[in-house]
Amino acid sequence: MPATIRPYAPRDAQLLAALYLRSVRELGARDYSAAQVAAWASLCPSSERLHALSGDGRTRLVAVDGADLPVAFADLEQDGHIHFFYAAPEVAGTGVAQQLYAELEQVARAQHLTRLHAEASERAHRFFLRQGFEIAAKREFSVAGVPIHNYAVEKRLDEAGAAPAGGPP
Secondary structure: OOOEEEEOOHHHHHHHHHHHHHHHHHHHHHOOOHHHHHHHHOOOOOHHHHHHHOOOOOEEEEEEOOOOOEEEEEEEOOOOEEEEEEEOHHHOOOOHHHHHHHHHHHHHHHOOOOEEEEEEOHHHHHHHHHOOOEEEEEEEEEEOOEEEEEEEEEEEOOOOOOOOOOOOO
């Protein structure tokens, strides 16, 4: 299912908050317990918070369907941190997330970033590994008293914005 990737628009905020919540509840439930999913869902940003964050210099890209409705979104902060990367359950496994990530990495390269990094769930870290990321650490923590984990993942880009070449010349 190809999607159109476009910049965030203020009209997206409410739909992105709902998408985040559906992604956590439906996709997160495949890898985390009900208590962990509930704790994670409690962190869902409001549409107002999502919109406010869009003004801090980050790049927010939105994958939309043929009706211009968001099906995935991602945020790239100025230091290469991928803050949000969420897809609607109905597009999981369809290539939309990979398409969104490819566009996000192009933005990072255009900004001459040398490193991308994120904190990724069980499902998301497997996705990021397929995109060339490496696991820096497994992070154990608690949310509202509920133990949960994710992974610190990172991908190095060379100073020219290209992925580093493997091996000697």
